[in-house]
Amino acid sequence: MTSRIIIVSNRLPVTVHHDANGNLAFSPSAGGLATGLSSLSMDRLWIGWPGMTADNPEEQIAITQQLALQRMAPVFLTEKDVSQFYDGFSNKTIWPHFHYFTQYTAYNDEFWDSYSNVNRLFAEVIADEVQPTDIVWVHDYQLMLVPGLLRATFPTLSVGFFLHIPFPSYEVFRTLPWRLPILQGILGADMIGFHTFDYMRHFLSSVYRIVGYEHSFGRLEINGRCVKVDALPMGIDYAKFAEYQSKDSSQEVRSIREISEKRKLILSVDRLDYTKGIPERIKAYESFLRTRKEYIGKVSLVLVVVPSRTAVGTYSHLKEEIDVLVGAVNGDLGTFDWVPIHYFYRPLAFETLSALYQLSHIAMITPLRDGMNLVAKEFVASKDKCKSGVLILSEMAGAAGELEDALIINPCDMKNIAQTLAAALEMPEAEQAARMTRMQRILQRNDVKAWAKCFIEAQVELQSDQQQRATYMLVGKKRRRLLSDFESAPSRLLLLDVGGTLTQTRRDPRDAHPDLEMLSTLKQILELPNTTVVLLSGRDRQTMEEWFGSLGVDMIAEHGAFLYTRGKWSLLREGMDSRWKEDFRPILEKLVTRTPGSYLEEKECTLAWHYSTVERRLGQNHLREIREQLTMYSANHMTTVVEGQDVVEIHLADVNKGKASMNWLVGQGNWGFILAVGDDLTDEPVFEAVPEGPTFYTVKVGMGDTRAHSKIPSVGEFRSLLRLLATRDVQYLYFKNDHVSPLTPASPYSLPLPLKYQPRGGASLRPDSLQPVKDTFEEKLSKSKSSPTMTPTLTDLELSDAAEDE
Numbered sequence: 001m002t003s004r005i006i007i008v009s010n011r012l013p014v015t016v017h018h019d020a021n022g023n024l025a026f027s028p029s030a031g032g033l034a035t036g037l038s039s040l041s042m043d044r045l046w047i048g049w050p051g052m053t054a055d056n057p058e059e060q061i062a063i064t065q066q067l068a069l070q071r072m073a074p075v076f077l078t079e080k081d082v083s084q085f086y087d088g089f090s091n092k093t094i095w096p097h098f099h100y101f102t103q104y105t106a107y108n109d110e111f112w113d114s115y116s117n118v119n120r121l122f123a124e125v126i127a128d129e130v131q132p133t134d135i136v137w138v139h140d141y142q143l144m145l146v147p148g149l150l151r152a153t154f155p156t157l158s159v160g161f162f163l164h165i166p167f168p169s170y171e172v173f174r175t176l177p178w179r180l181p182i183l184q185g186i187l188g189a190d191m192i193g194f195h196t197f198d199y200m201r202h203f204l205s206s207v208y209r210i211v212g213y214e215h216s217f218g219r220l221e222i223n224g225r226c227v228k229v230d231a232l233p234m235g236i237d238y239a240k241f242a243e244y245q246s247k248d249s250s251q252e253v254r255s256i257r258e259i260s261e262k263r264k265l266i267l268s269v270d271r272l273d274y275t276k277g278i279p280e281r282i283k284a285y286e287s288f289l290r291t292r293k294e295y296i297g298k299v300s301l302v303l304v305v306v307p308s309r310t311a312v313g314t315y316s317h318l319k320e321e322i323d324v325l326v327g328a329v330n331g332d333l334g335t336f337d338w339v340p341i342h343y344f345y346r347p348l349a350f351e352t353l354s355a356l357y358q359l360s361h362i363a364m365i366t367p368l369r370d371g372m373n374l375v376a377k378e379f380v381a382s383k384d385k386c387k388s389g390v391l392i393l394s395e396m397a398g399a400a401g402e403l404e405d406a407l408i409i410n411p412c413d414m415k416n417i418a419q420t421l422a423a424a425l426e427m428p429e430a431e432q433a434a435r436m437t438r439m440q441r442i443l444q445r446n447d448v449k450a451w452a453k454c455f456i457e458a459q460v461e462l463q464s465d466q467q468q469r470a471t472y473m474l475v476g477k478k479r480r481r482l483l484s485d486f487e488s489a490p491s492r493l494l495l496l497d498v499g500g501t502l503t504q505t506r507r508d509p510r511d512a513h514p515d516l517e518m519l520s521t522l523k524q525i526l527e528l529p530n531t532t533v534v535l536l537s538g539r540d541r542q543t544m545e546e547w548f549g550s551l552g553v554d555m556i557a558e559h560g561a562f563l564y565t566r567g568k569w570s571l572l573r574e575g576m577d578s579r580w581k582e583d584f585r586p587i588l589e590k591l592v593t594r595t596p597g598s599y600l601e602e603k604e605c606t607l608a609w610h611y612s613t614v615e616r617r618l619g620q621n622h623l624r625e626i627r628e629q630l631t632m633y634s635a636n637h638m639t640t641v642v643e644g645q646d647v648v649e650i651h652l653a654d655v656n657k658g659k660a661s662m663n664w665l666v667g668q669g670n671w672g673f674i675l676a677v678g679d680d681l682t683d684e685p686v687f688e689a690v691p692e693g694p695t696f697y698t699v700k701v702g703m704g705d706t707r708a709h710s711k712i713p714s715v716g717e718f719r720s721l722l723r724l725l726a727t728r729d730v731q732y733l734y735f736k737n738d739h740v741s742p743l744t745p746a747s748p749y750s751l752p753l754p755l756k757y758q759p760r761g762g763a764s765l766r767p768d769s770l771q772p773v774k775d776t777f778e779e780k781l782s783k784s785k786s787s788p789t790m791t792p793t794l795t796d797l798e799l800s801d802a803a804e805d806e
Contacts, residue, residue: 003158004043005135005456008126009033010086010142012072015051016063024062026070033139037452042135046072047125053079075125077118084114090142091309097176098141098168099275099369104314105176112178119145119185127153135459138189140164145181148188156470158463160455161189164234165371166398167199170206183211187220190227190466191459195372195398197231204229214616221703224473224713228462232455233402235447236377242384242444246355253355259300260359263338264425266301267360269353269375270367272308272345274318277368277394277411282325282341284366284417289333289340292422297338299425301364302356304344319345357382362424364392365399366411372398376406380439387433390424392417402442405435474699474710479721482675485695486725489673491530495661495686498537498544500679501701502722504715505645509539509610514547518719522551524726534664536560536657538649538682540603541569559642559651559682560660561605572660576652580637581607584650587626587633595622605651612646623648644680658685665689676708677701677718 013034019025037044050067054060054076067074077085088111096104123146126136130150137160138146147159163186173179183206186192194200204215213220220227248254259265266285270276285301305322309315326343333340348356357363363379376391376399383389393399393406400408407420474482486492496502499512502522506512514522526533534554537544541557541564548555555564563570581602588600588609597614600607611619623643630641630650640653657678665674676683676690679701687698687707698708701718712718 003133003135003460004045004131005037005040005137006126006130007033007037007044007046007137007139008122008143008146009046009048009139010090012046012048012050012067012074014067014070014072016054016067016074017052024059024066026066033448033452040452040456042456044071045129047122047129048072048075049077050074053077053082073125073129075122077121081114081118081121084111085118086142087309087312089115092312093176094141094144095165096274097172098165100166100168100172101274101369102172102175104274107177116145116181119143120149122146123149123153126150130154130157132156134158135456135463136160137162137456137459145185146188148181148185151188156466158459158466159189160191160193160459161186162193162232162455163199163203163371164195166196166369167194167203167206169202170209173202173206174210179206179210183207187211187213187222187227190225190462191455192227192229193232193455194229195231195233196401199371199398200229200231208616223717224469224703224711226462226465226469226703228458230458232451233398233446234372234374235443235449235451236374236381237449238381238444238447241354241357241378241381242440244350244354244382246351246358250349250351252349252352256302256352256355256359259342260361263297264299264361265356265359266299266362266364266421267304267356267379268301268364269304269306269356271306272310272315272319272322274314275367275369277366278303278305278318279321279325280368280411280414281364281366281417282322282329284414285341285364285421286325286329286333287414288418288421289329291418295422295425296333296340297335300339301341302344302360303341304348304353304356306347307345354382358386360389362390362392362421364417364421365397366392366394366409366417367397368394368411370394370397370399374399376403377443380436381443383436384440387436388429389436390427390432391439392420392424402446403439405438469703472711474712474721478710482697482721483724485673485697486675487728489530489671489695491671492528492532492673493664493671493675494525494531494533495664495674495676495690496533496535496722497657497678497680497683497686497701498535498539501677501683501715501718502535506612509612509647519548519551521719521723521726522548522553525722526551526553528726528728532664534661536661536678536683536686538606538608540606545569554664556657556660558603558606558655559649560655560657561651563660563663565663572655576605576655578605580633580639580652583633583637584630584639587629591622591626595619605655606649607651608647608649610647616646619646642682644682656685657682658687658689661686661689665691671696675699677712678708679715 013029015027015029017025017027050063054063055078060076063074088106088108092104092106093108093111096102122143126146127150130136135158136150139162141163147161150157150159167173176182187207192203194203200218204218207220208214213222215229218229220229246253248257268278268281270278282303289296303326310319326341329340357379360379363376365373365376367373376393376397379389379391380403391403391406393403393408394411395408396411400406407424409417409420411417498514499505499509502518503512503514522533525531532554534556535544535548536556538559539557541562544555544557544564552567556562557564560572561576563572584607585602588607591609592598592600595611595614595618598609598611598619600609634641634650638653639650642649642651661676672695674690674693674696676686676697677699678686684707687700690696690698697710699710699712699718700706700708701712701715703711703713712721
């Protein structure tokens with residue numbers, strides 16, 4: 001791999017601060033992520049907050065220059081940013097909500113505004129540094145909007161995102177007022193990773209229910225872009241813990257060894273947080289001592305709590321509760337020569353922590369909710385030499401999915417925890433060794449280096465896939481040739497599907513009527529000389545005439561059953577029998593009764609059952625139950641059953657849009673230009689019916705399999721193209737970023753609903769006017785070239801070198 005990777009996280013792997021003399025000091029704080037990335041054979045740049053507020057421009061320059069030597073770039077935050085973005089929205093809103101502690105969730109619009117602004121600031125710093133071949137990997141819940149911002153500016157940039165905390169179930173996530181822009185931000189990434197399959201499943205469920213994208217085996221199609229969602233549990237630096245030899249070089253280590261020789265140690269290591277279940281753990285330990293009195297004086301709990309967010313009221317109250325509980329247990333059960341709980345409220349040096357891992361008999365890791373919990377893995381790795389020891393692990397920790405040989409417990413069941421403690425203390429050494437060996441094999445194979453490599457390899461593969469997809473897109477040279485052929489053709493035929501092509505797909509198809517802008521565009525095209533437009537739809541002819549009759553446009557209704565030319569409707573063929581509906585109607589009416597919210601639409605030659613307004617899986621389950629019956633009746637009546645998105649339609653087998661289109665393709669002369677555009681299976685016969693020719697084009701809206709020659713990612717992009725055909729304004733063809741239409745703010749590969757951001761200037765950006773955070777790649781390049789002195793013609797564009805860049 002030769003690409004450069006840009007890692008983006010809230011904090012850099014170094015902390016910048018002032019030393020005792022007031023000079024800048026840089027302290028490394030490399031963690032598992034830095035270790036994993038160090039194994040990649042790629043050039044790296046790390047972007048993040050340096051850990052201090054630096055308002056002095058000279059100091060910012062000094063920090064930037066020093067960090068550049070270490071291949072890092074700082075994002076400078078103000079004290080207000082840190083307070084509202086980090087302490088506020090990130091840790092008072094997202095952290096509790098994603099960990100299911102919704103009683104602590106802060107619903108504060110100022111926090112959200114700050115979160116949006118800081119995410120934009122991160123995106124701007126990335127935009128200053130990024131190059132077209134770079135791979136960007138954004139990390140964690142503080143920066144969930146960054147991928148979407150980057151996608152709006154750099155449509156083809158490879159962006160990955162990994163969430164290091166749980167993603168909650170849809171029922172919890174849906175209560176966030178900012179749920180939509182958060183999802184849109186994350187979906188700006190090509191590769192999205194979670195620690196567990198459950199988190200991945202919750203995310204995909206929320207995406208489907210809130211944004212409307214349905215996945216196929218963890219892959220989403222978003223405006224021509226494939227987004228892969230996967231579960232990739234993060235590992236640890238296994239060798240660091242497995243190979244470390246604990247030495248009695250400090251008094252603390254010697255004390256730990258002396259205590260471990262007298263009694264069995266139960267280890268608990270956590271950061272101070274309400275998600276860790278520390279009070280519940282203390283209570284379970286107390287219950288164990290009171291019910292199994294034979295262990296009094298024979299075991300001790302080493303409780304290590306690392307200070308965190310002590311200025312936050314919830315955390316200070318938690319600290320007080322832990323202090324009281326520890327004091328009560330030690331005061332009530334302790335003796336002159338035995339302390340039930342050794343309590344440390346401070347971070348421990350690596351040497352001391354490693355000694356505790358190696359000398360403890362049991363690790364009791366019982367969080368109420370935890371994204372992964374690397375402490376459990378570190379304990380197992382530290383037992384690489386001796387193989388003895390037992391891990392008690394909460395089923396609510398992400399690590400439980402990998403470490404199945406741990407003793408898995410419900411962290412809220414204190415009685416069960418007490419019983420599991422006894423079972424761990426009494427477990428035979430042979431069983432301990434067998435369990436520990438199996439867990440160590442898993443962790444050694446899936447360490448942090450393997451995790452980072454796996455994620456980046458998947459992202460590189462997606463990058464290649466996106467480039468391959470681009471060859472089918474109607475962009476660049478293909479689009480310019482189409483426009484040129486349209487301009488020069490002596491006669492033109494446009495076969496245009498309506499729903500999902502000219503108009504956005506609606507939850508209720510009856511709401512998918514054309515807007516004034518679309519009607520105006522069609523009117524302009526119809527006014528062009530020697531131009532015929534045919535609108536194709538599954539709608540009934542009354543609706544089609546109501547929507548488009550005033551334009552005088554030709555139409556096809558009910559998927560080809562009816563044709564409209566010269567102001568009159570006619571049947572595709574005479575004598576079509578509709579008695580077949582008598583057998584199908586009772587079946588579909590039963591479906592309507594069983595599926596509240598669905599409805600039966602009966603047209604002259606079609607029956608359609610719509611379930612778009614109900615839970616899709618419910619509709620699909622009910623449809624599955626009667627599919628065989630529909631197929632049997634269909635064979636008896638020479639009808640066909642077509643399953644679309646949230647609809648099943650039944651009509652005569654020899655009726656389709658392709659056969660209906662032949663009335664214009666063959667029956668109305670030789671065409672110099674043909675454009676057929678559609679979005680679903682009912683449009684495929686049209687693509688097949690269009691003859692081969694250098695100026696004949698078939699285009700699918702969307703990225704599914706198709707017989708069409710080209711694809712266009714969205715309704716918005718096709719409407720932009722149609723507007724170009726209507727206006728015949730060549731200036732729109734000569735813009736710097738050929739992938740971004742000047743008629744729509746979002747690029748073909750960006751999200752269909754742009755995020756609503758508050759720029760740092762304070763003015764609110766409307767969702768329909770999202771601005772790129774910086775120059776696009778093409779704009780960066782164009783600054784070094786002179787601008788054209790005249791507006792080129794269509795022919796000039798087709799023949800010039802400028803027209804060949806893609």
